[in-house]
Amino acid sequence: MERKRIVALRRLKAPQLERLRESFEVEYFEEPEQHAEAVAAALRQAHGLIGGKLVVTPAILDEAPLLEAVATISVGYDNLPVAELTRRGILLTNTPDVLTETTADTGFMLIMASARRLVELANMVREGRWTQHVGEPHFGSNVHGKTLGLVGLGRIGRAIARRALGFNMRVLYSNASPKPELEAEWGLERRSFEQLLAESDFVCLTVPLTEETEHLVGYEQCRAMKRSAFLVNIARGKVVDEAGLIRALEEGLIAGAGLDVFEQEPVSPDSPLLRMDNVVTLPHIGSATHETREAMASCAVENIRQALQGERPRDLVNPQARPNGFPQPEQEPPVDAK
Numbered sequence: 001m002e003r004k005r006i007v008a009l010r011r012l013k014a015p016q017l018e019r020l021r022e023s024f025e026v027e028y029f030e031e032p033e034q035h036a037e038a039v040a041a042a043l044r045q046a047h048g049l050i051g052g053k054l055v056v057t058p059a060i061l062d063e064a065p066l067l068e069a070v071a072t073i074s075v076g077y078d079n080l081p082v083a084e085l086t087r088r089g090i091l092l093t094n095t096p097d098v099l100t101e102t103t104a105d106t107g108f109m110l111i112m113a114s115a116r117r118l119v120e121l122a123n124m125v126r127e128g129r130w131t132q133h134v135g136e137p138h139f140g141s142n143v144h145g146k147t148l149g150l151v152g153l154g155r156i157g158r159a160i161a162r163r164a165l166g167f168n169m170r171v172l173y174s175n176a177s178p179k180p181e182l183e184a185e186w187g188l189e190r191r192s193f194e195q196l197l198a199e200s201d202f203v204c205l206t207v208p209l210t211e212e213t214e215h216l217v218g219y220e221q222c223r224a225m226k227r228s229a230f231l232v233n234i235a236r237g238k239v240v241d242e243a244g245l246i247r248a249l250e251e252g253l254i255a256g257a258g259l260d261v262f263e264q265e266p267v268s269p270d271s272p273l274l275r276m277d278n279v280v281t282l283p284h285i286g287s288a289t290h291e292t293r294e295a296m297a298s299c300a301v302e303n304i305r306q307a308l309q310g311e312r313p314r315d316l317v318n319p320q321a322r323p324n325g326f327p328q329p330e331q332e333p334p335v336d337a338k
């Protein structure tokens, strides 16, 4: 039987490509933008598409009539047309869990860095401006003992909560659904979004980008926060109305921000955010460690292998794409039936 074909774009290394090539024909493009025509030609024959920062539109899907599965090497899939894939019966998988701890590290790092003015003061030292002992103008804020407000208490939110409890913080959360088990076991406290903004010293965003969460935090929400509070965004840039945040920071409505993500990425070098000492900016590195990116790629490889071999992939986003479900794996017959 002819082997199925996979187009792989970015973020895959030799071991993962080898794993795919055990069962499939694979065409890999490290820099797909520079080979647009070859990618389009490969997609016309492809049963699977795997990679990071995938761009998939209805027009692209029209030109990929054999496509059965798309495996994104990320947990977020706000950049992908889920309903359209489902309508066409194309499975979509993502890479949850394997990046949770690393992304939570990044979130907590931003909490610490913004509170203690890490980048601003490290730059002062590097640039030879540390000419006398630091005084009050350089002091930061405590993190331990303060109140953290998590907007979103999913995998990453919980992992940040665990870190915060180790720092003796009080942890509030607002989330689509209540998490009574975490309230009972960890002492987390549920609040409305508005209450959380008012009570928190650090507001940390860990919700997915959806129609509901787009521009969840803007000028008015910053105004509802304490003037001594910090905003940390580790979710997606568009969860924050950046113009509103900039205005709030310019007016001193909040103490600062730690941002891993931006409305437009890469962020424009002209963004006022880059000129603010009280804003720590990172180039979307939530999951960007050697170990975690490798684990994410391996996870996506396993998902697309399962999808193309007729199994239910472990991290399936749209089970509705197979309304009749998946065949049950063959069971070993009971011992006495042998």
Ligand code: NAP
Residues within 6 Å of the ligand: 075, 076, 077, 096, 097, 099, 100, 103, 151, 152, 153, 154, 155, 156, 157, 174, 175, 176, 177, 178, 206, 207, 208, 209, 210, 212, 213, 234, 235, 236, 260, 261, 284, 285, 286, 287
């Ligand atoms: P997750 O486990 O699905 O958690 C998301 C949480 O948000 C869920 O608990 C969900 O509530 C809650 N939620 C959804 N919509 C909400 C709303 N409108 N209001 C309040 N809460 C809402 O996802 P995760 O693995 O933690 O990842 C979260 C997001 O982080 C991803 O979607 C991705 O965009 C982002 N991310 C960023 C990076 C980075 O590099 N910066 C890395 C990884 C992930 P329920 O529990 O009720 O469903």
